[in-house]
Amino acid sequence: MTKHMQRDLERLRDSVLRMAGYVEHAVHSATRAVSDRDTDAATAVVSGDTEIDELENHLQEDCLNILALHQPVAKDLRRIGTVMLITTDLERMGDLAVGIAERAIELAHPPRVVVPDRLHQMAGRATRMMRLALDAFVNEDAAAARAVIGMDDEVDADNDELVLHAIEEMKRSPDRVEAGVALFSIVRHVERIADHATNIAEDVIFLVEGAIVRHHHDEVIPPPE
C-alpha cells in the first residue's frame, strides 16, 4: 500500500467512526425521547438526520475518488468496498432513529401506553453491537465480528418480550391501539438497527477473510490469503 493510499484509508475510517457516533447519539436520543415523552428531543433527532445523510454522501464520494485515484486491488479494494457498505448501513440506522423519533412524538400524547425500561436496554444492546462491529472493522478482527453476530440473540429476546407487551397494551382498551402500534413499530425499528449492526459485522468478515459469509454464519470458511 502506498503512503498516500494509507493516509486516504485512515481518513475514510475516521469519517466512518464520526458518522457512527452521530448515529449512536440519534438512536439513544430517539429511544430516550420515547421513555421521557420528550417531543423536543425527538424533533431534534428528526432534523439531525440531514447531517447523517450529508456524511454518507461525502463518504461515498470519497470512496469513489480513492477508487479512481489509486485503483486498489485485492484487500485494499475490499477495504474501500467495506466502507461503502458500512456507510449505507449507518445511513439506514439513522433513518430508523428518525422513525423511532417520529413515533415518540405520537406516543407523547394521551392515551398513553407503558414504555418498559427494556426498550432502552434493547437500544443500548443494538448500538453496542454497532460499536463493536466498527471496532472489529478498525482492527480487521473477524473473531470479534463473529461475536457481534452472536449478540443478536439477546436483541431478539428483547424484541419478543417487548412485542408481547405492546400487544397486551393494545388489548387493554381500543383507545390504546394506536399507541400500542406505535410502540410495536419502535421495537421493530430497534430490531432492524441490530440487523444493520449484524450486516456490518458480516462485511468485516468479508473484508478480513475475503469470503462472503452472508447467510452462512456457522460455516468455517478458510481465509484465501
Next chain:
Amino acid sequence: MTKHMQRDLERLRDSVLRMAGYVEHAVHSATRAVSDRDTDAATAVVSGDTEIDELENHLQEDCLNILALHQPVAKDLRRIGTVMLITTDLERMGDLAVGIAERAIELAHPPRVVVPDRLHQMAGRATRMMRLALDAFVNEDAAAARAVIGMDDEVDADNDELVLHAIEEMKRSPDRVEAGVALFSIVRHVERIADHATNIAEDVIFLVEGAIVRHHHDEVIPPPE
C-alpha cells in the same frame, strides 16, 4: 470496454434479472398467501429464500472476480458497483417476502381479520417499481429511474389506508389484536419492498450520471461525463 469484459457484464445483468424474477415471484406468492390464507404457498416462499440467498452469493462473487480480473475504471467500475448494490437490495426484498409469508401463516388461523384487496395491489405496485428500476438499469436510463422514484407516493397512499384498516380491525375486539398486528407488519414489509425498489432506481441514476442522488431526489445534477 474489452469484448471479454462486455461478455462478463452481460452475464452479470442476466443473473440480476433472474434473481429479480425469483424475488418478484416470492413477493406475489407471499401476499397472495395472505389473502387466500394459504399456508402451503407461504411455506414455499419461506423455503424458496435459500435459492435467492445463493443467487446473491454467486452474484457478489462474480462481481469480485470481474473486478479482480479486469480492474475496470470509471463507468465500468460503477456498473459492477451498481450490480453489487442492486443484488443487496434484491436479497433484502426476498427476506421481506419471507417475513410476509411467515405472517401469512399466523393470519391463516382464527380469529381472522379482513384482508383488503388493496394489499395485493400495493404489492403489485412495489414489484412493478422493482421491474421498472431494473429496466432502467439495463437501459441505463436515468429518466426512467427518476419516474420509479416518483411512483413511491402511490405506495405510501396504499400504506396509509391499509395501516388505518389494520388499526380499525384491532379496535373491533381484543381477540383481533394479534392478527391486526400481523396485517400491520405485512403492510410495512410491502412498503419496505417499494423502498428497496427506490434504492435500485437511485443506484441507476448514480450509474448513469456518476453522482450520488440519495437524499437529493429533487435536485438537478449535471452529468459529469
